[in-house]
Amino acid sequence: MNVCARSQVLSLITALTGCFALGSVQADEVQVAVAANFTAPIQAIARDFEKDTGHTLIAAYGATGQFYTQIKNGAPFEMFLAADESTPKTLEKEGEIVPGSRFTYAVGTLALWSAKEGYVDDHGKVLTENTFNHLAIANPKAAPYGLAATQVLAGMGLTDSVKGKIVEGQNITQAYQFVSTGNAELGFVALSQIYKDGKVSSGSTWIVPAALHDPIRQEAVILKKGKNNPAAKALADYLKSPKATAIIKSYGYQL
Template sequence: MNVRVRSFAPTALAALIGCFAVSGAQADDVQVAVAANFTAPIQAIASDFEKDTGHKLIAAYGATGQFYTQIKNGAPFEVFLAADDSTPEKLEKEGEIVPGSRFTYAIGSLALWSAKDGYVDDAGKVLEENTFNHLSIANPKAAPYGLAATQVLAKMGLSDKVKDKIVEGQNITQAYQFVSTGNAELGFVALSQIYKDGKVSSGSAWIIPEAMHDSIKQDAVILKKGANNPAAKALADYLKGPKAAAIIKSYGYQL
């Protein structure tokens, strides 16, 4: 009896084993509530996450405060990437998360930005000159970046001087859109919205020193609805890994 044995090159054999491993693993979807400032990074991370784990990330974007209300009202989110650390901590105390799952995935930076080249100087003097008509910020009650913006204005002694010029977005995405569309000459945005690979990608900006506002520590948690979903745990682990870290840093966040 003749038996034919097919041989494989080492690299081909490794690839074949990898295919069997991926096809044999259970692939799941994970529903994720993502703070609006982290939209671009999580979209980049999602692609690698799906390739590397087989799991699929389904994201919704919005303000942290609004997500808190939705979670408390039974929204089907399994993982929450907040724009602060206080909201996840509150959910932890209220028993809404998987115990021990809370961690800081990024530390955000605030920027004063204009879509116009040369409009914003690198020390924020444009605010003191007060020659603009509209200043965009995110809702400080729902968005941590909006709260940080109000802290900067207070520190500069400008809160009362510019209060009639402020246009408020529901979240940091809307605050950015007011500026990008020209409805506001400048505004406070998340650095990640205008920053890529070590530089501001368009317009002009002042990257605001951290000392001018509370630290924007952004925490992630696995919510109770994700307790039995392997994809939720896989995503939390992935966000702590080197691939995600490289992407997060490329958008101007600290780790």
């Protein structure tokens, strides 16, 4: 084999080696704990993330408080998309995250929703009329949207009058299911569960003014287990990208 041919072969081998190495980087997976309210947006984001980066996002959905307990007990999550800011801050203080990785990825909106058309008015007067039998909320001890719901009821002076009518879901997904199946006439849900492309998809809704509860500032962190995983860093960066933020906004979140 002459020098020229040998050089061409070596170049080809080098190029193929580089392709294989690139492929191995792109094949990384990231295990993500995702607050239940963010289920639909992250599923939409995951499709673009995987297509654009080659990484795979494996998500589990649930209540923020429950995920905190699981993380403290050694769950294999590498990234956490919480429904609040206090839980990620706590994990940061406890040394459970990659330093400097905490950021706000969305600001949530609370909504009072009924699957029935015309049942909930634009100002939430249905709550004060108190003619319903069941009001669904998420567990306020584990789910920030549930906590926000209790703050709204307290601010309206309705805590005692509706106490016996509340049905509590483990997370915001279960609260939504109570209403969507008719087991509760109405309930406090995340706007993202009923909102897409600038409108509420069904039923009737009162979008709760943000002034009636503490801000639902949702923060993300890279957990210690994701420190050396390129896919975790890639996802954190991707959530801040124009493509991802456009999806987040389309579900009724603020940024």
